[in-house]
Amino acid sequence: MKKAILILMALIFWIEIFANIIYVGPLQKIKSIRSAIHIANKGDTILVSSGTYKEGNLIISKQLTLIGKKYPILDGQNKFEVISIKANKVVIDGFKIYHSGTSNLDDYAGIKIYDSREVVIQNNILDDTYFGIYLQYAKNCVVKNNQLKAYNKGEQQSGNGVHCWKSDSLHIIGNTIDGHRDGIYFEFVTNSLIKANTTTHNIRYGLHFMFSNNDTYQSNSFIANGAGVAVMYSNKVSMLANNFKENWGDAAYGLLLKEISDSYIVGNVFEKNTSGIYLEGASRIQMNHNIFKNNGWAMKIQASCMDINVAQNNFEGNTFDIGTNGSLVLNTFNKNYWDKYEGYDLNRDKIGDIPYRPVSLYSMIVEQNPPAMMLFRSFITSLLDKTEKLIPSLTPENLKDNTPLMRKAF
Amino acid sequence: MTDILRSRIMIIYTIVLLATSLSLFSLEDNANKGLLSLLNIILIIVPLFSLLFSTIYIYNSAEFIELLVSQPLQRKSIWLSFSVGLAISLSMAFVIGIGVPVLLFQFNAIGFLLLIVGILLTVIFVAIALWAAVQIRDKAKGIGLAILLWMYFSLLFDGFVLFLLFQFADYPLEKPMILVSALNPIDLGRILILLQLDISAMMGYTGAIFKDFFGTIAGVTIAFITLTLWIIIPLYFSTHKFNRKDL
Numbered sequence: 001m002k003k004a005i006l007i008l009m010a011l012i013f014w015i016e017i018f019a020n021i022i023y024v025g026p027l028q029k030i031k032s033i034r035s036a037i038h039i040a041n042k043g044d045t046i047l048v049s050s051g052t053y054k055e056g057n058l059i060i061s062k063q064l065t066l067i068g069k070k071y072p073i074l075d076g077q078n079k080f081e082v083i084s085i086k087a088n089k090v091v092i093d094g095f096k097i098y099h100s101g102t103s104n105l106d107d108y109a110g111i112k113i114y115d116s117r118e119v120v121i122q123n124n125i126l127d128d129t130y131f132g133i134y135l136q137y138a139k140n141c142v143v144k145n146n147q148l149k150a151y152n153k154g155e156q157q158s159g160n161g162v163h164c165w166k167s168d169s170l171h172i173i174g175n176t177i178d179g180h181r182d183g184i185y186f187e188f189v190t191n192s193l194i195k196a197n198t199t200t201h202n203i204r205y206g207l208h209f210m211f212s213n214n215d216t217y218q219s220n221s222f223i224a225n226g227a228g229v230a231v232m233y234s235n236k237v238s239m240l241a242n243n244f245k246e247n248w249g250d251a252a253y254g255l256l257l258k259e260i261s262d263s264y265i266v267g268n269v270f271e272k273n274t275s276g277i278y279l280e281g282a283s284r285i286q287m288n289h290n291i292f293k294n295n296g297w298a299m300k301i302q303a304s305c306m307d308i309n310v311a312q313n314n315f316e317g318n319t320f321d322i323g324t325n326g327s328l329v330l331n332t333f334n335k336n337y338w339d340k341y342e343g344y345d346l347n348r349d350k351i352g353d354i355p356y357r358p359v360s361l362y363s364m365i366v367e368q369n370p371p372a373m374m375l376f377r378s379f380i381t382s383l384l385d386k387t388e389k390l391i392p393s394l395t396p397e398n399l400k401d402n403t404p405l406m407r408k409a410f
Numbered sequence: 411m412t413d414i415l416r417s418r419i420m421i422i423y424t425i426v427l428l429a430t431s432l433s434l435f436s437l438e439d440n441a442n443k444g445l446l447s448l449l450n451i452i453l454i455i456v457p458l459f460s461l462l463f464s465t466i467y468i469y470n471s472a473e474f475i476e477l478l479v480s481q482p483l484q485r486k487s488i489w490l491s492f493s494v495g496l497a498i499s500l501s502m503a504f505v506i507g508i509g510v511p512v513l514l515f516q517f518n519a520i521g522f523l524l525l526i527v528g529i530l531l532t533v534i535f536v537a538i539a540l541w542a543a544v545q546i547r548d549k550a551k552g553i554g555l556a557i558l559l560w561m562y563f564s565l566l567f568d569g570f571v572l573f574l575l576f577q578f579a580d581y582p583l584e585k586p587m588i589l590v591s592a593l594n595p596i597d598l599g600r601i602l603i604l605l606q607l608d609i610s611a612m613m614g615y616t617g618a619i620f621k622d623f624f625g626t627i628a629g630v631t632i633a634f635i636t637l638t639l640w641i642i643i644p645l646y647f648s649t650h651k652f653n654r655k656d657l
Binding site: 250365368369370371372373374375376377378379380381383 | 446449450453454564565568569571572575576579583584587590591596597600601604615616617618620
């Protein structure tokens with residue numbers, strides 16, 4: 001963040017002293033952005049007035065600042081990649097980018113950064129692009145306050161909103177992304193920050209992490225995507241204060257964790273998801289101060305997980321609190337608030353005196369035998385659950401909260 | 411029919427239903443959740459009450475039936491008018507007890523479906539009760555059979571299904587399950603309503619298969635035809651039996 005401001009200030013400073021400003025517009029001498037880029041020197045600023053520009057693929061291969069006044073429209077005519085950036089320290093600010101080409105061979109994007117550093121892309125509106133903003137081999141780049149919209153045409157025909165590949169130290173801040181395949185996609189991206197973005201109605205995931213270590217995402221909202229967030233094959237990922245909401249469907253999760261380790265999940269809200277969190281092969285994860293509310297399953301922990309520490313969370317109004325598929329439990333649950341807890345607190349220390357078992361018998365049955373879902377909400381299943389609560393026999397013995405809270409944790 | 415409506419138990423039944431449904435709707439901030447809790451009542455209480463009330467009523471009016479049979483009336487029409495009277499009065503109690511609050515708080519397709527399923531269940535269990543009552547002369551045994559039938563439909567059948575599911579866990583059972591659900595009106599009604607509520611997404615693959623079937627107009631029609639068969643078949647058998655019965 002600070003870095004971004006510094007870069008900006010440096011650029012402005014530079015412009016004032018050394019750089020020229022080139023004006024482009026229907027009423028100016030220079031009418032096309034392409035020719036402006038052609039005549040500009042390193043460090044110049046190109047100011048583009050409003051209007052529609054159909055210039056095919058604009059390649060920026062020197063350090064330039066492009067600023068749009070009143071959102072000039074760059075139309076890719078469904079054929080071209082609109083802007084390709086192949087130089088360091090380029091700034092793209094205030095454009096409307098429409099109708100990029102679609103291709104399965106070259107990932108056409110609205111704006112694509114090739115192998116560059118310190119590029120800033122901000123305040124743009126992208127509409128109907130295949131990939132929105134695409135970064136490959138990018139370093140220290142900032143993608144900020146952009147609005148991306150696509151019209152999901154199926155998983156194969158649409159691209160990702162912000163797609164980052166083999167990059168480092170990116171800042172993805174304050175964007176809204178709607179209707180793409182993955183809202184934000186990270187593959188081999190390290191040391192990056194994703195903050196205050198909103199992703200909605202994306203076909204696959206709101207945010208997709210693959211092989212990306214040492215990243216943080218915080219204060220984002222993932223609403224009504226195919227699944228909220230998938231974090232796979234990564235480690236040291238911090239997930240803080242995000243909102244996972246209404247990721248509702250047959251195979252939908254708020255947060256999917258697969259083969260991830262050494263991570264933090266703190267202060268998030270999971271609301272109305274089919275499964276709040278689904279963990280498979282995850283290890284050494286701290287989950288604190290999260291709220292799980294009105295989900296189908298608050299959490300599904302497969303037996304392949306270990307050292308997951310779940311403490312100080314609130315579980316309210318979930319149909320099932322925890323689901324699991326085996327009897328091996330290598331995780332700990334402590335001091336959570338469970339609204340289904342029926343125990344008592346004789347010594348008034350606000351901690352229940354008998355342990356709470358968050359796995360119901362019926363959820364075990366369904367896990368082993370999915371067609372048993374047919375009996376969902378029938379008399380017999382509630383009866384089974386009640387007897388199992390009194391005399392636990394089939395549910396994993398060690399999966400319990402020994403110190404359940406009587407009141408909400410926070 | 412009027413004497414059924416005037417009976418004290420019937421009025422209490424109506425009031426209890428009304429009180430529970432009103433309180434459920436006002437307790438839950440989310441009307442959908444109120445509907446879900448109400449679903450449990452409809453699936454457990456309504457069949458039980460319909461069964462018991464109808465059986466007891468038939469046994470209590472045994473002498474009246476004998477009197478009617480001695481008149482120049484067709485046995486068939488006597489029996490049918492008894493069943494229609496019971497069905498209408500119990501349905502009325504249901505509509506007042508559950509229908510009014512549902513229409514007040516949840517005036518939409520799901521609310522209507524809930525009502526229709528509730529009414530159908532009422533009538534189905536009246537028909538089943540009549541069948542049970544006509545089989546057995548002894549009142550105590552008859553009531554026992556009614557309770558057993560209720561146990562079977564609301565508990566044992568599901569237990570049996572669960573047992574089957576585990577016995578044949580290696581086979582894809584989703585599609586046969588649709589057929590199995592048709593064998594129990596309570597299950598059929600429950601699935602119909604659950605699929606309309608958005609929790610169907612939780613039901614995973616099974617839910618999807620069920621939705622594919624019951625979500626279409628053809629599926630819903632078949633489901634309702636099945637429910638109607640659940641009325642007609644017991645009624646046919648009980649009328650048949652009553653026609654030949656030696657009173």
